Amino acid sequence: MATGLTLKELSKKEDRFTHGHRMCAGCGAPTIVKMVLLATDYPVIAANATGCLEVSSCISEYTAWKIPWIHTAFENAAATISGVETMYRSLKKQGKIDKDVKFIAFGGDGGTYDIGLQSLSGAMERGHDMLYVCYDNGAYMNTGIQRSSATPLGADTTTCPAGDIIPGKLRVRKNLTKIMAAHNIPYAAQASPSHWMDLMKKVRKAHEFIGPKFMNILSPCNRGWRSQTNDAITLSRLGVNSCYWPLYEIEDGVTKITYTPKDKIPVADFMKPQGRFKHLFAPANEWLLKKVQEEVDKEWEKLKKQAECGC
Amino acid sequence: MAKKKMLLMKGNEALAEAAIQAGCRFYAGYPITPQNEIPEYLSKRMPEAKGVFIQAESEIASINMVYGASAAGVRAMTSSSGPGISLKQETISFLAGAELPAVIINIQRGGPGLGNITASQADYFQAVKGGGHGDYKCIVFSPFNVQEMWDLTMRAFDKADAYRMPVIILGDGVVGQMMEPFHPTKYVRPGLPEKDWILDGCRGREPRVIRTLFVGSGELEKQNILLQKKYVLIRKKEVMFDAYDIEDAELVVVAFGIAARIALSAVKELRRKGKKVGLFRPVTLFPFPEKQIADIADRKKRFIVVEMNAGQMVEDVRLAVNGKADVLFYGRPGGAVFNPEELYRKIKAAYPRVAGTAG
Numbered sequence: 001m002a003t004g005l006t007l008k009e010l011s012k013k014e015d016r017f018t019h020g021h022r023m024c025a026g027c028g029a030p031t032i033v034k035m036v037l038l039a040t041d042y043p044v045i046a047a048n049a050t051g052c053l054e055v056s057s058c059i060s061e062y063t064a065w066k067i068p069w070i071h072t073a074f075e076n077a078a079a080t081i082s083g084v085e086t087m088y089r090s091l092k093k094q095g096k097i098d099k100d101v102k103f104i105a106f107g108g109d110g111g112t113y114d115i116g117l118q119s120l121s122g123a124m125e126r127g128h129d130m131l132y133v134c135y136d137n138g139a140y141m142n143t144g145i146q147r148s149s150a151t152p153l154g155a156d157t158t159t160c161p162a163g164d165i166i167p168g169k170l171r172v173r174k175n176l177t178k179i180m181a182a183h184n185i186p187y188a189a190q191a192s193p194s195h196w197m198d199l200m201k202k203v204r205k206a207h208e209f210i211g212p213k214f215m216n217i218l219s220p221c222n223r224g225w226r227s228q229t230n231d232a233i234t235l236s237r238l239g240v241n242s243c244y245w246p247l248y249e250i251e252d253g254v255t256k257i258t259y260t261p262k263d264k265i266p267v268a269d270f271m272k273p274q275g276r277f278k279h280l281f282a283p284a285n286e287w288l289l290k291k292v293q294e295e296v297d298k299e300w301e302k303l304k305k306q307a308e309c310g311c
Numbered sequence: 312m313a314k315k316k317m318l319l320m321k322g323n324e325a326l327a328e329a330a331i332q333a334g335c336r337f338y339a340g341y342p343i344t345p346q347n348e349i350p351e352y353l354s355k356r357m358p359e360a361k362g363v364f365i366q367a368e369s370e371i372a373s374i375n376m377v378y379g380a381s382a383a384g385v386r387a388m389t390s391s392s393g394p395g396i397s398l399k400q401e402t403i404s405f406l407a408g409a410e411l412p413a414v415i416i417n418i419q420r421g422g423p424g425l426g427n428i429t430a431s432q433a434d435y436f437q438a439v440k441g442g443g444h445g446d447y448k449c450i451v452f453s454p455f456n457v458q459e460m461w462d463l464t465m466r467a468f469d470k471a472d473a474y475r476m477p478v479i480i481l482g483d484g485v486v487g488q489m490m491e492p493f494h495p496t497k498y499v500r501p502g503l504p505e506k507d508w509i510l511d512g513c514r515g516r517e518p519r520v521i522r523t524l525f526v527g528s529g530e531l532e533k534q535n536i537l538l539q540k541k542y543v544l545i546r547k548k549e550v551m552f553d554a555y556d557i558e559d560a561e562l563v564v565v566a567f568g569i570a571a572r573i574a575l576s577a578v579k580e581l582r583r584k585g586k587k588v589g590l591f592r593p594v595t596l597f598p599f600p601e602k603q604i605a606d607i608a609d610r611k612k613r614f615i616v617v618e619m620n621a622g623q624m625v626e627d628v629r630l631a632v633n634g635k636a637d638v639l640f641y642g643r644p645g646g647a648v649f650n651p652e653e654l655y656r657k658i659k660a661a662y663p664r665v666a667g668t669a670g
Contacts, residue, residue: 050425073394073425075369110342114368143342146350147366158347159354159366166358 021064022056026229028219039200049077049111075115078123103130109150124183137221180214181250189249194237226275238270243300323348329464336362337387339376345484346418370395384509390416404443408523412471418487421646429646430484435623451596458493551594560589576651601631608635
């Protein structure tokens with residue numbers, strides 16, 4: 001029987017991602033991994049793309065993972081878990097294994113949106129029974145904050161440095177959640193650690209579908225966002241409440257918004273505490289701040305329409 | 312006498328600035344440690360130089376961008392480290408096959424696999440022996456200080472254009488990351504043939520073709536023979552090396568890149584202690600200074616090769632020596648870095664007990 005999603009019940013469950021890892025203080029990623037694994041009542045096998053999470057959770061001779069865990073090159077988490085899952089199905093067919101096992105791949109935005117997109121798309125199209133979880137912190141944080149295709153418009157990174165020539169990143173983010181849904185997979189969703197119940201329910205729901213599932217989870221990074229170490233949950237909540245990071249799911253092609261903020265706050269409230277957007281609050285860049293708001297509004301309206309028409 | 316102007320920069324940054332000075336106006340890269348200073352520096356510097364900086368979505372994309380830029384006639388560069396260089400290999404083979412100039416930087420880290428992010432020299436075989444598919448070579452430079460990160464980068468662009476081929480700078484995490492003063496030599500463009508092969512629009516002239524696919528009978532063999540002729544010429548003309556205290560040496564240390572830098576400290580110390588030890592340092596790894604090493608071997612010296620790998624260049628030294636002298640080896644694989652005391656002990660242990668009896 002599934003464990004209830006209450007703090008009391010969850011506190012009795014064994015953590016399958018333990019303490020002692022070397023993720024930075026205040027990083028969103030380990031919290032997300034914990035939530036995903038806590039919500040999973042099955043035996044799990046995980047694959048991990050190269051990135052902060054992989055590097056910091058398996059420092060030689062130690063591991064923070066109390067589950068079978070596999071890492072290969074940067075671009076291959078989805079391909080690697082495809083191989084594991086296919087072999088599992090074969091063994092099951094041969095009667096050599098009888099357990100119900102879930103397969104999860106974790107990757108950051110660099111390893112998912114950029115270099116890993118080809119293998120992710122392949123896995124989604126082939127239809128492996130797996131859940132891919134992207135912890136999206138909006139840049140290559142592991143190698144020193146280089147821009148990725150998940151980096152938000154206007155953000156300052158070490159390879160799109162804000163200065164006299166450009167005011168940070170000039171392009172909007174790639175909408176990966178929708179790209180994944182466009183593979184006609186049974187389930188794609190967006191979540192945030194600030195709304196933990198919503199996040200964990202989505203993980204549970206994902207596991208009940210047979211086939212490829214995708215979850216994109218906002219993951220604050222105080223090193224790259226230039227924010228306070230105790231701000232991860234606050235910032236992810238501001239991200240949700242400004243509709244910069246709407247919480248929704250696309251189930252068999254039907255979009256449902258799972259949380260609508262009572263009062264949609266300006267996206268500037270989400271950006272202001274983050275040093276990576278500092279330059280946008282200078283008078284010369286007012287136009288760009290306005291554009292960021294317009295982009296957020298446009299995407300939010302689109303999403304609402306999509307939800308209303310049930311498509 | 313006027314004092315030489317000196318700059319204090321990280322090796323990676325010096326390399327990036329040297330590329331700009333040498334007229335590189337196209338850079339495409341992708342994050343990987345320990346070379347991130349190169350794209351970071353160029354993301355700021357390229358727009359100032361009216362050049363193009365692109366961060367690609369993968370190493371494969373970045374080197375293929377270089378392929379395109381080079382075909383359009385611009386001096387183009389990409390950089391990476393171990394795993395990323397492995398991804399670029401397919402297109403390095405294409406660049407060699409298509410005879411396109413390009414500069415590829417490998418700031419080596421420990422391998423295989425993800426390995427670690429400390430300095431290593433384990434990509435010697437990959438750089439020198441081909442790496443990708445097919446019979447091809449790249450000119451490979453091995454800088455051992457920040458000065459050479461500057462100088463050899465400039466040279467790399469010239470040689471890439473002169474021979475129409477990919478040129479590799481095989482650095483490592485130490486020369487890339489360390490800061491030291493160097494003299495920013497002014498770039499002087501040598502006489503180079505006009506790029507009469509670039510694809511820049513064929514209005515008013517015959518269309519040109521750049522290709523690697525030669526399917527006609529005998530066509531590919533002919534193209535390969537041309538490539539090999541080029542490599543023979545390079546072997547004759549482009550060898551670079553450094554030799555320290557070789558003349559009277561009873562024992563010659565052979566090392567490249569950062570291993571040579573560390574070995575030099577040990578060699579100097581041994582000289583102070585009266586041991587006749589010298590250091591031979593290949594600066595070009597292809598072409599390899601095989602003739603120079605063979606000459607030393609003729610004088611009946613003993614060699615010890617030291618490398619930060621499990622033994623790669625030592626194979627080329629043994630080929631050059633061809634059995635005429637003893638070739639010992641000391642190496643540390645997996646991103647382990649020597650210290651001078653360690654090399655002092657190892658080199659001393661290899662020193663012939665009775666002078667003049669080595670070989």
